[in-house]
Structure formats: structure tokens, C-alpha cells
Amino acid sequence: MVVTRHTPSLRTHAGLPAEMEAGATASVEVRLTCADGCDLRGAVIELTTPQGEHGTCEVGWVEDPREGAQGANARFVVTAPASTGEAEWTVRFPTQSVSGVPHEEHALVLESTVVPHATSMAIWDVPSPLQGTEFAVRVGVKCATCCVLAGQVVQVLDEAGVVVGEGRLGAAPLAGTDALYETLVALRAPERPGMGSRRVICVPGDLALPHHGSSGTFTFRSLPPPEHTVTVRIVPEGTEASMADIEVRLGDYRAHTDLNGVARVGVPRGSHELSAWRVDIEPISSRLDVSGDAAVEVVAVPRRVVDEDAERWG
């Protein structure tokens, strides 16, 4: 008697994502069918990972809306290897008997390109330093999959590409973020006033998984030293609110008001734009010519609530 062997087949609907980040997982479903219509539940299929490890998986029975019917399916979770490049997983149905009928071997290869983790950067607390003085900026770096980046080095480069500052990311992520590791980088402002631009780079190394580097740029304005003090008093009108702790700006020179609504701002001589704003008051803005110490009073009125339905009478 001739023993007929059945021919099963394995396929996937979506396969693996074309790109996977190193160490990332993806779930994949394969569907197993027999040309002769056997119920293949309980059959065993094998999985070989890119690293050559083997595993097995029992075929289950699930509702598959894409097939419009139930069928024999197996679901695996695969983990991308730590090394980047093309990676292959082999799903194999080894020769086996199902319900007493021998079934031939069948294999399916799943492919994906393993890529390094993306990282990205934020740079903040950039001041307008006085010319020729020390200042510092904060730099934070985040891995898209939230790896611990503690201890990684960030470098600040000047316009000529020379490293002018360096820092190491701290041990814990910044409060309020998912995984932004940060550091303070000390820098020195140029001797002359004006705009400056710096580039910040971070190329993570010595991590279990490969990472792309990230970079960012920031600008700053170095300021000539102040010569005079302008005392600005904010006088509330039509509001009982305290005028304390309002940021008062004279161009790039800033100070906060004290409990009496008074701020003392040091500025060089010249014309400066005086501005102040807080959420409960209307923006304050005026021009001030400074040629010596001066005191000014500005009026703060409550924020005007715009009711467009009232404004527009049509």
C-alpha cells in the first residue's frame, strides 16, 4: 500500500515589520493549513531565531477574522537580536503525523532589518550670558525605547567644531519625562557681545544595544555688562492680585518682581523694550531709553477676556 503524505503549508498575513529596533519584540502569527483539509491543532512547529536558537510551539485554534473562519494558528513573539543588519527567523513544520496521517515538512522564513535605537535630544535653560562669563545649559537625551542612558557623554561644539564643553548624563531621568537623561554642561560666553550658536552631540556607547547618536543646536546672545539699574514697579489697576514674582524684561536683561511688585534690572545704556506678562494680566510693553539709573512705574490691568460673540456684532 502506498502511504500518501499530506502537504501542509505555513504563511503569515503581515510578516514581521520591515525594520525592528535591536532588542525590540514583535508578535507574529502564522497560519497552518493542510491541502487535504486536516485539522492540524496540536501539531508542533519549530522556530529558529537569527542567533540559531530553537524553540517549539503548539498550534492552537483561533478565530481569524481575516480568514473569515477558524483555523490552525500559532502566535510567537520574536525578539530582534542586539546586532544590526538583516535577520531571519525560520518557522518550520517538521515532518510529523497528525491524526495518524504523515505530513511533510514545510518551512517559512521571516525577515526583518535590525536597526539601532533612535535617540533624540533636548537643550534647555539656555541663558543670555554676560560676555566673557561662565554659563551652563542643560542637555537631555532620550532613547526611543527608553533605555537607561545614564553616564553617556554629551559634547558641545562651537561654530568651528571645537569641543567647548562636555557632560555625562545623570543617573535618573528628569522628573516629568519618560526617560530623558540629563546633564548640565558648563560653557563660556565669547568675549564680545552678540549671537552665538553651539552644536550638541551625543553618541551613546557601551550599551547592551546599539544606538544612533543624536544632536541639537542652540543659540544664545552674549550681552554687554549692565551699567545702570532700572527699578520697575508694577502697579496693579483694577485687580487685587499680588504683583510679586512677575518676570520683567528689558530686552535680554531680566529680573523678577519682589513682594512689592518691584524688579531691579541691570542694563547697559541705550534703548530697551520693557515687557512683562503673567496669565492674569494684560501684556505690558513699552520702550525705555536708559542713560542712568532710573525708576519707572508700569500699570498692570487684569486680563481682558475676549468674548468673540460680544465683539462681533455683525
Place this chain on the structure above:
Amino acid sequence: MSKDTPPSSISRRDFVRTGATAGLGATALAVAKDPVAAESQQQAWDMTADVVIAGAGVSGLSAAVEARDRGASVIIVEQNSDCGGHGIVSGGRVNLGGGTSRQRRQGVEDSADAVFEYWIRPDDLESRFTDRDLTRVFADLSAETFEWMVANGVRFEDEVAGEDSRNGRTLQWPVYEELITSEPTRRGSGLVRALEKSARAKGAQILLQHSMAELVQDPGSKRVLGLVATTQGRRVRIRATGGVILATGGHTSNVQFRRMFDPRLTEEYQVAGEPYSKQTADGEIAAMKLGAAVWGTASQSMEAGNWISKTAHIGCQWGYSSLHWQPDSPIFDKIRASGLTNVNWQNCILVKQTGVRFHNEMDGGHDFFAACFAWSGDPNKLNGGGPIWAIFDADAVARQEWDPRPPNVDPDGWFFSADTLSELAGRIRNPYQTLRMQGSTLQQTVSRYNSFVDSGTDGDFGKPTPQYKIQRPPFYAAWSTPILHDTLCGLRVDTRCRVIDLQGQAIAGLYCCGEAMGGFPQHGLGRCSLFGRVAARSAAASA
């Protein structure tokens, strides 16, 4: 629903029961002896009234009250589960004047002629394109309509109106009535509920969750005999012996329709007044099928009037400035988020879906809107400008005293946050976001903007003295796409609010008022109520 569904065969018993439950007056059930009755007898009607009104907004409710005052029986079909339409969420500023008792009491001089002249000024965009025949009607009935509102129970706050308060633009705020939104400025509810109470008390029957699907026209005489409404999958044929009044609001919610007047107004633009009620041009479309003309279309694209707004609440789907939805709204499940409010645009930049800035954020005029509508760079979407996102940082949140969490923001497509700008860009997903925002683009946009803060000058779009850098994590993206408002053109009507066809002839038995009507593009309530009354007078007279 299919066109050739046979007329529903409701038995006489059902008919009587329908009528009785609904409290129809004797007039409604009486068999009319006019030619209309003869024509319509061939068809099975489920209900009958002298005047049948589609829409229970301010225009429909006003028409109902007026029609009842003139002895006509009234049925209103309203597709929403409650009355009021846009009026219920409106500010409620009723623009009527021309010498009201209130104006006289306050020493404000005004007259019908002054109203007329004001509304036909050639040097003003809003009045330049008005139909002067309709403007004359508005002028003549303006004061009278105010007194009529008061007589029908609308209570007005007694602010002093002042100089500005003439010419049909009087400051007249109804007393705030109820909570659709707890913003106390939503005083339109006072107007709506008073009119609704009056209409019901006078015997108008309001069928909620009944949507006008089509008009019924006599094939021979072309007279409109009634309408077909649908409710819970059922068709209800309602006969109108005097006429059908289209009071369905405007067309702002209908993307295909609104794009006839401005191809830029693609699907991404949301509508103030939604999600309470929609203005889907049902009235206009039903009438246009019978040959009706549209009118006053210049007013729709005149770049003036209340047709669009910059958002004042960001990070939610509906950010119309004067309508700040609160969680205590009974429809908050549909609204989902209130939005971060009181935006000082120095705290944010606005970017297109690609992550590039496009205009001075401090502007909110028509140049700003035009820039929003400008091509976003999507080769597959050349019209409309795509989503506009406000981008800001943790410092801005602190300065604005915002709490960027639900229910203030809607993370389900209208608000995003991330540790870096690059990640923020990658997270933005919204039904109208047709391109992926690239992290590098957003990062570059912000670096460049931050350099403008250092230099004190916005070298790209002239934002006056950019104040704050966007730098401290986390970073945020909040929906800030301009929101559409009133419809400013609609069906052509004559001075009796009869709908006019393309030959300039009235379509017998068909009337229109409110935002669905063209020719008098005043913002809102005053004209909607006034022309609702005019339509009702005409329809009642021919019953």
C-alpha cells in the same frame, strides 16, 4: 434609506393615535378643502399641519410661535434629541434695534431707516453684499421682533447699551438659562428656551429625532405638499397645507457644500456649535433639488463676518473662543476635552502638519486664516491647509498655569506630549494629519524660532519680539486649527421668505429662514428669529 421605499401605510387608527399622543390641535386633523388637499389625498400622509417646519433652532422656533399666533397648526421636525441648534450654545447677543422700547429707555436713538442704511453701506464688507430688499425687511421688523421676543418670555439683561448700540447691533443679552455648557456667557440658551416654551404653550408640536429627508412636491402643480422625515429608521410623511419652512441652519458642517464657496474649506476644519448640533445644508439641498437658487454667495467668501475663528482653547477638537466646554456639560462625552485656554501666542508657535511655521502667531485676521489654508506640502492634498498644531514646552505650561491632562486636553488625536521635540513630531496622529511630521523638521523649526528669541526679531514671519524659547521638556503639540462658524449665504428668498428658483419664480409652498437663507449675512440670532417670523406669516397665510 432608499428612494423607492413605498409610502408607509399607517392605518387610520395609528394616525389618530400619533396625532393624539402628540397633542395635535383640531386644525391639524381637520380635512382641508383646498386644492392642495385634493392633490395630496392620493398619497398617504402620516401627519398633517398647516405649517411644517424643519429645524427647531432659533429660526424654526420663532417661525413656530409666529405661525401659532396666526392660527396655523404647527409641526416641527428636529433631528437632534433637543431643541436649540447653534442658538443654545451661542453667546446670545441678539442683534436687533431700530428703536426698541429698551433703546428708548436707555436714550439710544435708532430707527428702521438707520438700520437699513447701516446694513447697505458700500464701505463695509459685511453690509456691501446684502440683498437690499431683505435688508429693508430686517430694518422694518427689527424693533418689532425685539418686543415680540419680550412678549414671548425672553428676559433680557439690562446692560446699558450705549452709543454702539444702534442700527440692529444692539447689546441685548438674554438671561442665561441652563447648562449645556456652564460658561455663563452662553446666554443664547435663555432665548432658545423661552421661545421653545412659548411655542409649546401655544400648541406647536415638536418631533425630536425626526430628520427631514426630502420634500414632497406635487408633480403637476410643483407645489410643495409636505416633507418626509425619518425617525429610527422609519419614514414619516408630514403634510403641510400652508407650507414647509426650511429652518435647518446653514451648511457649515457639510464639507462638499461649503467648498462650493471656498474650495479651501476641506474636512479638517471643525465647526463651532458641534457636537451639539450640525448644519449639514439639508434644507438647501432639498430645495435645490426642486430648482431653488442660492443667494448672496459673495457674503460667504467676503473675508469678514463671523464665519471662522482662531482657536482660543487648544488641544481639543472644538476650540471656538467664546465656547469653552466644561466637564459638567451633559454632552461632554461627545466633546471629550475643554482645551487649554487663554492662550498667549507668545507662549507657542504654530506649525503645519509638516512641522514648519507659516505665519506670525499673534495674528488672528484673514491673512492668518489664509496662511492656515495654504498648501501644507502634501502632494495628495492640494486643497485645505491641513492641521495646525501649537507647539510649546513645560515653561509655557507653567507660565500659562495650564494642567495639560484630561479633561483639559484630548490625547486621543488632538493633544500629544513627549520628552523631546523629535519624539513629539513622531507621535502626532490625527484623522486629518495626512503626513507624518518629521522630528528633524520640528527640531529645526524650533531651533530657528529660538534664535529669533535671542535676536529679538522673527526673521521669517515678523512675530513682534518673540519672547520665549521653546526648550524645556516635556514638549507639547495641541490642535489649533481654525474653527468654522456661521453660514453667511443660503437659499434665495423673496421678502416673504418664499424660496425662489433659478428662473426667479417662487416655489409654491416652500419657505426658508435662518442661516439656511441667503442675502442677509448678519451674525445670528436677530436675523434668524426675524426671518423665521416672516416665513411663518407667509406660510400661515396660505394655509
